[in-house]
Amino acid sequence: MDVTTFQCPHCQAMLRMRRQQLADTRFPCPDCDQPLQVTQTTEGEFSISAISATPTRKDHSHLLRSARVFGDSLHRYGRFLITSPVLMSWLVAGTGAFLILLLILFDQSSSPQSSRNETVAKVIEASETTLKKSVNTEPSKLDQREPVPPALATPKQNGPAPQPEIPVRPEPIKPAAPVVQEEFQELIAAKPEDTPPLNARKPQLAQPLPALEIDVNVALQIPIVEFRQPTEVPLKQMMSQLEEMLGTEFQFAENVKNDERLMETPISFSLKKTTLSDLLKRVLSEVALTFSVKSNKIYIQKTEASFKPDQSVRN
Structure with a gap:
């Protein structure tokens, strides 16, 4: 090397x-x-x-140097702003705030000018109203003056000279008689003949609608897809649920109604694809009871094996 x-x-x-x-x-x-x-x-x-330095022109050397330095600084600052978006956003926000401040200052400066224009307009309107009033009053003053006789003409005529006309004075205007105002008469409206009563009437109560009668035989054939009673409930509660489903009240025998142990018997079961009639039979079979339909009413009683002759059925 x-x-x-x-x-x-x-x-x-x-x-x-x-x-x-x-x-x-x-x-x-x-x-x-x-x-x-x-x-x-x-x-x-x-x-x-x-290497010898090339001669440079001395004309405008300072201006060119300062312009070059200014351009370089602008280029450097521009590159810095482009690489820093946060600084760019702050610069845009500051410029917007400065413009808003200028708009507020211009608005405040224009508001006194508008108020001054409003005052000038009010003064002009007041002067116009005063001029109109003075113009309206001047003709009335001229009418009150006495008429001046016209100038006498002296035409040359061969005949005798005409005598001057004597001006006729107008008669003075008599003041109009004052208008006497009539006494104020108080008008009283006539009372209507059909006056409503002072005490309001109580509204009549609506009559209760008649209870709809349900066909028990038809209600017992209502189909049920599924019935489930997973928890044990007393017979009394189960019978009240069936009464709501059928829309009628059960007529219990005295020996069934007074037997509290029987009415508190717990019942729990489930059925699928059945009717209200089969559902009632299933509930009553749990406690050895049966039902019958008489006069569109359902009677609940014990079965024949447990039925005693001295017991009666409540109607």
Whole structure:
């Protein structure tokens, strides 16, 4: 590897070149940053020479330099804003706030001007009203003046001169008689003949609707998809549920109604695809009871095996 040693003509620093360099190559000095150029002699040897600065025009050199510095600073700040979106958002928000403040200041400055215009308009309207009033009063004053006789003409005539006309004074206007206002008569409205009573009448109560009579035989044939009673409930509660489903009241025998142990018997079962008649039979079979339909009423009594002749059925 060929290493060539040179010396900087500006700062006298020692420079070393590796490999063969091309002629007319320019580079800055690493110590003083002055521009240098590699030159080749006719004998084929390389050397370093200083580059003379190109003469610059002195016209507007300061303005060009300041404009270049300003452009570079704008470019640098623009790149910084583009890379920082937070700063860009703050800049936009500050600009908007400044514009809003300017609008508020202009609005406040225009409000006194509008109030001043309103006062000027009111003064002009007041002056116009006063002028109209003065114009309306002047003709009335002119009418009150006495008429002036016209000038007498003296035409040349052969005959006797005409006698001047005597002006006729108008008769004075008599003041109009004052209008006597009639006494104020108080008008009293006539009382109507059909006056409503002072005490309001009580509304008549609506008559209760007659209870609909349900056909028990038809109600017993109502189909039921599924009936489940997983928890045990007393017979009395189960019978009240069946009464609501059938829409009628059961007529219990005396020996069934007065037997509290029988009415508190727990019942729990489930049925599928049945009717209210089969459901009632199932409930009554749990406690050895049966039912019968008479005169569109359901009678509950004990079965024949447990029925005693001295017991009666409640109608």
